[in-house]
Amino acid sequence: MDQLTLQSLFKVNEVEIIYRNTTPYQDRIQIRSSATAYEILLASWDQNRLDMVEQFKILLLDQQNNCLAVSEIATGGTSACLADPKVIFATALKTRATGIILAHNHPSGNLAPSEADKSLTRKLKDGGKLLDIAVLDHLIVTSHNYRSFADDGLMPG
Template identity: 50%
Template structure:
């Protein structure tokens, strides 16, 4: 038989609060209309001391008008790769109320060609986004002087 203390502990749960405090007015946020826009926004917000050192995975979060809500760094890895957890990607997009996202990561080697893992991850996240009504608009691979767009290449 449960004691009164056991019954009380059944009702002790944490409350979850979601907040979002933009630092800029909607009219001041950059708008993404092309892969070049996405690249320039990402590149200008990348730690250039690390772009040829280690692989980072980031997402651009966009509202319905394709204005940037924010950039979120999903992971930091080594020279040859990093782990991009879809749960972390979508929990961030949902918390920000993003309508769409653009995936991005850098290739420290300077090679712009997507790996098979890049292609599979992109498909997986695009499929997951379709269930949540969060469009995956592109996946941009960045190097220190160029970029590769999955959308431009018809791969998304």
């Protein structure tokens, strides 16, 4: 092997993990109800897209259910959005979140969860158990109202 080929075998990428929380602890909003989660989500949603395309977001929470951040995970089309569990949990791990609340909008205004919504919630709840990240709720958001899986007894055990 020539020297150039040998050197290229030893090139590897480095990964750097950085997290900065600029909001002081005492200024974080504590989420005590699905209504508070909905208010935070609605305030962070681009109102020009809420009734147009489906998007998936998560609220990242600390141990006292204080909101660390809102993160947009994915944007889809008019009737579907693919939320990648790897992206969801990578985001939660990076922010040191101990809990998350899932949320996506239904541009149609229909608050009924689909089977895909229920299946994804189960999958993420199970994944969260492995990582000690509680998946506390899943909200379906519209511009006028919301539906909480937790409030309606739809969260998997």
